[in-house]
Amino acid sequence: MTTDMLSVKGGTKIFYRGTQDERRALDGLTITLKPADFCVVIGSNGAGKSSFLNAVSGKMPLDSGRICIDGQDVTKLNAHRRAQFIARVFQDPMIGTAPTMTIGENMLLAELRGKPRGFSYGLTAARRAKYSKQLAELNLGLEKRLDMAVGLLSGGQRQSLSLVMAVSTQPKLLLLDEHTAALDPRTARLVMDTTVRAVEELQLTTLMVTHNMEHAIKYGNKIVMMDAGKVLVEIGQEEKRGITVSDLIDRFHTKSDAIALQGS
């Protein structure tokens, strides 16, 4: 048996604990991903999808529970320490890249993710050549604009760049946080295609949050539906075949109604 690439056990995070505003962002969340799993996370607003990603990335420390990446317990590691395992593409293209820095410098920062950074010169000729090659695969012409500020690129170009930055280092875990939600449909498709190509080619273990039910069905080998900080329904590869959007919505409602009835 291979080790799980990601395992979250009993992940719990409660805001304003003990007050009447108490809110359970994560409530005993448990999930495991095998190497090269492509898991799509869906759920309504406030279901805990973002909290889940933030807990895995280390941005939001858990109150209780355990998170392991590739067999290593990372529960107590800060976000910047976990970056050696994790690459993340944010929903907002402005957040995932440094806008006032050049494309080349952004690629350099990504290459050094989780590695010791020294006093040696950053953007060497060898690195520039490597980045040009990596960016050329996008077919956006970015490889000729290594010295251009990222803030001058369109949202789609920036998101594509973010993606290349994320996958170029072969992370153990790729987190995609609604990374096509802020893009127009055509660009969203382009970025999604690039994502799928990279994930399959590099066999990356991926966790993708989306509001798009069709994306959930079309991509990945696993669907996880979240509600109230828990995993409500888990749909594996076999079950996922032939499923439709209305099936998904039905299953979601049946299950959440059942829980509501139990609770009353």
Place this chain on the structure above:
Amino acid sequence: MDVFNSFYGLIPVTIAQSLIVSFVVLGVMLPFRILNFPDLTSEGAFPLGGCVCGTLIAAGVNPFLACFVALVCGFAAGCTTAFIHLRFKINTLLAGILVMTMLYSINLRIMGRTNIPLFTYDTVFTIVAGASANFPWVKILIVGLLIAIVVAAMLYFFMSEKGTSMRAVGASPDMAEAQGINVGTATIIGVGAASALSATGGSIMVQTQGFADVNMGFGILINGLAALIIGEAITGRQTILRQVLAPVVGSLVYYQLISFCLTLGLAPADLKFATGAFVLLMLALPNLRKSGGGVAIREKVRE
């Protein structure tokens, strides 16, 4: 033509002064432009450097060592400001004001009085240049060489792996963290280094003017900001080279402008108002022009 003769005569002295203040302008630029951390600590770190250096020289300590101790003290002051902001979530400007205010008492305590004359002591300048230390051109040469070394070192650092990471912290803290950069450490070291620069400026200033005074830093921050803005208007900010050169170029131009205004008859009492009004105008300009050309890169200041 009298006005121009007296202005012309003042040029060398003014250059020497502006090169010394360049240290402070670099110390203003680093947090403000590189780290996106508007910082007021310079206003306290500059006299801190002067007071520490002056006290040590008057106590017979080697002037080079005195400068180094001043630098370290400035570094500590900057680190304190950054720490207050990061740990207690206090606004960067307020954190700077707190440290600056507290430094005033510390400076007085260090010196034990408000003013220490240093005319009779050896300074870095008398050690290097002997009897000719008081000629403006000697000062220009020595300070100019120092500032050239500092600028070159900063330029190299900001293009190195570590320096690029530090710039990322200012450009996008979320992105920097996601790339495994320790945002807190980079901020503390960066703001500390900036105040170390300001303190170094103060330590050189007391040695050229011949005395240390607790009030010597008054208004230095706004002067530094004005110089930075002028410098950036001349060099631009597109590359890291331009960004690092801007403080020095700006300082050189700004102090000549001030000197020119003074010889034209501007009352010294009005100088701070004029400088403040100038900085205000330059900062307000982008918002006055409704339809600015080019693509604006969003700038967000840390809360």
